[in-house]
Every structure is written in C-alpha cells, then in structure tokens.
Amino acid sequence: MDELPVVVVGAGPVGLAAAAQLLERGLEPLVLERGAQAGAAVAEWNHVRLFSPWSELVDPAAARLLEPTGWVQPDGSAYPTGREWAEAYLRPLAAVLGERVRFGTKVIGVARRGRDRIVDSGRDGEPFSVHVRTADGEERLLARAVIDASGTWTTPNPLGGEGLPAIGERAAADRISYRVPDLAAERDRYAGKHIVVAGSGHSALTALVALAGLGEDTRISWVLRRGGIGNTFGGGDADQLPARGALGLRAKEAVDAGQVTVVTGFRTEGIERTGGSITLVSADGRRLEDVDEVIALTGFRPELSWLSEIRLELDPTLQAPVALAPLVDPNVHSCGTVYPHGAKELSHPEQNFYLAGMKSYGRAPTFLAQTGYEQVRSIAAQLAGDHEAAARVELIMAETGVCGGAGLFDEPDSGASGCCGPAEPELLTLSAPPAASN
Template structure:
C-alpha cells in the first residue's frame, strides 16, 4: 500500500483540496500511517454522502466506498416512488452548504420528490463537488473489516491499531487503512422473508421468479407480469399500501386482476393510520385511499394471517398458515409481493467487536429508544455519537443500519447522527454532545427507510414516507 496525501486548505471552510492524482492513484497510494489516516465511509447514499460533507466541513479526511456503479444506484431501484416527506427534510445541512458554494440551486423545499429526483437533483450533484468526488470510489465493495494485524480475539493495543478494510474492486481485493469507519450501507437488499417466524426456507427461495421484495414499478415492463393475475401482497405497512394502490390502478385496466392483502395485524383498520387527521396530508390520503378500495371490494383482506409455508403446485403458489389459531390456506396465487421489512448485513463485520441488541439488531444503546413495540418515528428522541458507539472505538453504524430491524428510522435522524460523529472525530466534544432534531410533530421519515422496510417509516407510491 502507498500513501495518499490529503492536504487541508486554509480557507474559511477548512476543506481538503482536490489532489492532482486520479481516483485510481488514490486507491493505489492509500497506505499505512496513523495520525494522517482518513475516515472510511461505506455507502454513497444520502447518509454516507452527508457524513462526507460534515467531515469535509471540519477539514477531516475521508474515503468513501460504494459497491454500486453509480451514486444512488439502490435508490433508483425504487426511483418511481414518491416520498411524502418534502424536500426540506431530505437535504442535509452541511451537504446543502457545500452544494450552494458551487452554485447549486435547491428544489422547491415544500414539494414531494420521487426517489429518482433525490438521486438526480441532490445526491449526484453532491458527489460531483470537487471536495468530495476524488475520494468517492465506485464499484468498490467492502467485503471485510478488521483491525490491522489484530484479529477479533486480540485485545493488546487493539484501540491503537487502525482499521483495515478489504475492498473488492476491478476484479481484485485491495486493503485500505482508516482511523475510523462509518458504515452507512443501509439494509437495502436484505429483505425479511414472508414467513411469520422470520425464517428463510428453500421453498421461498425457489419461488424467486414469482416473489418480488419491495414496491414494483408497474409503469414499466413489470406491468405485464401482474396484469390479469391473482396476486398476494404480504405486509401491513405503508409499502404494502403503496403496492396495493398501484395494483388497484392496474385492476382498472384489467378487472380480472385479483388483489389479496395478507398481513398479521388484528384488523385492517390498524393499517389505515390517521387518515384525514394525519398532520402529513399525503400520508393521511394514503390510508384514506386504501380504506375506500377495501370498502369497494377491490382488495380482498386476509388478516390476521401468519404464513408458515409456501409451495408450488401445477404452476400456482399455495400459502399455508394460521388465522386466529386455526389452519388456513390461500391457494392458486400467481405472484407474491413482499413488504415485510428488512434486516442489516453483518457478514463483513465478523472481525469487529460490535454492540448489537439481540432483538432489534440495532446498535445496543439505541434499542430502548427505537423499539417499534414502544416507539413510532415521532417518539424516537434525537441521538448521536455517544449512543452509536461500539466496543471497537471509532467504528459506527449509521442510518437505517443503525436501527437494525426497527422500521422507525428517519432520514433527518441519520443526518444528525453523522453530524455528531463528525464533530466527535474532529475533537469537538461539545458539538458532538449537543444533539438536536427539527421535525414536525408527527415525525418525518426519509428515503433511507427503503421501500421494503415495514410498518411506519416507508416511502409511499404517490406520496411517500413518514411515519406515526
């Protein structure tokens, strides 16, 4: 490994100057040094890029690894989804200051953006600013993290050892060292199974051609996949409602399309939310719309229903489970759409000493603050670096991943998390401890609550995301 020279400007912003070397040189020249090591960020989504912006604003060095081939690649998979939180809650303050410095004009802050607009109008322009772009490495998947020459069992001088990240890029594995790690990789692509027990089975995996996890784009080629079919939508949150509303539009063009809503709630009324009493109009309209469709008989509801087995026979899917303690089956299904939440991927963190709650799989100190059995988005109090610490000092899980399986994450909360962490890594303990969050009374969720998360903090189809 070779050294990367990070120069700190003497400007009022104290931002790193852009080096003359190319990104390839940045990768090849990164090397073994301690006091001058950068902070490694994993994931070029809204929280990861916000972390970079806050570090830059404080004159701190960083290097950001993105597994995808472009900024916002995961978000574009649900780019057809509109959030029901307006732009003002989806833009990080440090990121906005950095963008404005280079002439960026923000969108109308009261408008509700689509996922693709978040990418094209905000994230990609942010990643292109000269203070960030040279240090963002695309097609770079972090496959393991450890402490230099120190496996998980070793404690002697562990805290002083830098982190070592093994990164697959250009068909090879390269090593990068860092003084701190901020994992903002989210939970996208780590969907929960449809089984009520939370277990993946071979039978479910074998049906991958007929099971979609998330909110499908029914305006594209997937439209033909569902037209005139008998479809089961599994899940009781906003993502499921969005899917149902889109399918209902499809049913208008082909009445033979059958829609079955399968969920675990005691009654369908629990899914309607505040409707006209919701402080976020778009979110309230979501509950009112699905209420009307069900009353009109356009959607068949099966609840409470606990799925225990799926199988295929004569080309049709059969779902077995229990309803109020009695065995029940939903038969002859053509396609299943699953919106049962997501879970974090810890597979590449096996050599890091983590502090993870065994139930929520969130950062341990966060668990009592975010437990969905107790809290909604609006009742989760602000938190920062102190609550996000792990046994290995200067390692952090942030954003949706910090919440584990809990669906109560807010994008604005993630921005505050990385602001506090950046302050701490800069030695500004006072700023790190002053954790504040400005939200409407009901709370507002953001895009990091990906469309396959469950219950409350979900993007919605024509007006997406927010909870409570």
C-alpha cells in the same frame, strides 16, 4: 492516524451526508460504494415517490458544499421520486466530492490492523483495516474511523412468518418480489392476476394503491400477520407528514371499495406449487390459493457478516446498537416518541466505529432521512473532538398521529387508531429518558 481518512461505507443519502459533515469539520472522508453511481439502492425504487418533502431530504452540510457550484436546491415543499432525489441531489453531491467517492468498491471486511476480534493489546491505537473488492481484485485500505452507512436494502426480510424463508419460498422465487412494483415497466406481470401483498408498512400501502389502479380484473389479497388492521393505515390527517397520511387514506379507500381483500392473522409457513399458480399456507393451516404473484414487503434487516471482526454491541432483538434500540423499538415507539440520538447512542465497544442510517436501526422500520443526517452530524462532531456539539442532538420529530408502537396491535381486538391529534412540530434537544429506579 490523523492523516488517514474516515471511511464511509455507502454513497447513499446518509453516507454522502456523512462525507459532507466530515469535510466541514476538517476531516478527510473516503466513501466506498459497491454500485456504479451514487444512490445505487435508491435507483432500484426510483419510481416511488417519497412522503418526505425536499426540505427534509437535503442535509444542511451537503447543501453548503453544493452551493458554490451553482446548485439550486429544489422546492422544499415538493415530494420527489427516488429518481428525482438521486438526479437532483445525490449525484451532484457525489460529483462535488470527486475522488473522495470510489464506485464499484465492495467492502468485504473490516478489522483492526494486525488484530483479530479477541486481541486487546494495543487495539485502539491501530487503524481500521478495510478490505475491499473491485473489478481489479482485492485490496486493503487503512482508516482512522469507519462509518457504516451501507443500509439494509440488499437484505429484505423473507415472506415466512418466522423470520426465515417459508418452506418453498426459495423454490417459488420466480413468483415473489421483495420490492414495490414499477407498473410502468411491469404492468403485464401483475395486471389481471391474483396478487398477494404481504406487509403492513408504508411500502405495502404504496404497492396496494398502485395495484388498485390496474382494474377490476386484478385480484389483490393483502396479507397481514397481525390479528387486525389496527393502526396500519396510519394517522391520516393527523400525520405531520401529509403525504404519508394521504397514502394511508388512499389505501383505506381501496380496501373500503372492495378493491383489496384483507387477510389477517396469516403467518406464511409454506408455499406450494399448484399447476400454474402457487398456494400460501399459514401456520394455522389456512390456504390462500390460485396466487399468481407475491409482493413481500415485510421490512429489512442489517447485513453484519463482514463486520465479524469488529466488536459490536447490538440489541439481541432489533440488532441495533444497545443504547439506540430502546429508543426505536417498534413495539413501544410511535407518535413522535422516538428520542433524538447521536454519537453516544451509536457507539460500540470498538472505538470510532459507527453504524449510521437505516442500518443503525437494525430491524426497526421507523427510520427517516433527516434522522440519519442528524446522526452523521453528531458522529462527525465527535470524531473532530467537539464533544459538546456531538451531544447536542436537535431534530424536528414528525408525528404519525397514531399512539402506541406497531407491536401493540398484534392482538385481534385492538381498535387503536389516530389518537394524538394534530400538533405543531417541536425542536427537541433531548436525551434518553432516565432509567426507572425502585
């Protein structure tokens, strides 16, 4: 099987970094991207400015691959938009990879050649069979290994508080967006309206800050499932990603100034059409009426249906690899306590198959690009047989300045706030903490 490529699913930041890392290890990558260009998902939020600087958004192996072309690395201290990230880095990287990247190619299934999920005999000796669909029809590709870096962008979580769409959510699809609005293109949709923003993450904060600039005639309701605001604004000045801390402070200013009304403990159970507007109904019977538009930013989840013939071992709660899930569980981890991880934590019973990037985190929301770059560096080393390098996981952890996991703040009386204080970044070479013993 050594002559076969390593198939990488997705030509986003982590998928292209995987290709660069594999090439540097002497392995041949084949990147399959359903979109028409590199960073197709990034292009859908190209108006959003990242809170990670350029220094954390360029994979080292990718930079080394680009350097001979005359590519100039952007100013490491600057913060790009999604558009700038794609145009200045992702698309040049895809161009260097050339025919190793196939666009307009949707992966619709992965299996072992000649084996379904239940067959043990000779399984690990067979290559992967990757079924794809293009404009010309379907075909099968063979691979020595598969790295799924397809992300979670196409599968946002619903507005409904039970993990399922609220009753009436599908029928109200014309009034609900699951993306941060681009007000340069969509101003008329939101200006002067009553807008509900649902969610407590950085995407929700970004939307609130943008909408607050529309003027006093725009009414903004911020719906939180948790019982109080708690640490939602983040670590502020204690955040080691300054742009992330500043975003939280700007959102807090909008709330304090009365530009945003906070509605806590609201788990949407139903959506009703009421004349020209909609009404959101919570599980406890409260009603949020006269709503014109809803922006649901409640996170993402992995799409796993096309991996049904692969033997995955996923945590039942997060849908992340079982060894990784305890390290990224948002009910436990924040404040830089997410341990560095690599091929070992990302492995599955299916040998040489890996989830990487945002998809590896399942439903956990705490992913950073540099985490994905470290993941694929370790995976490439493992596939190349350099097990020592694969196990040597090094990562600079950026702390939020907020102690405790997000799930700890569902209680109404939680007053958690920034408590860690500023700290210098540390270069960590860690493994998971040992299991407790009796």
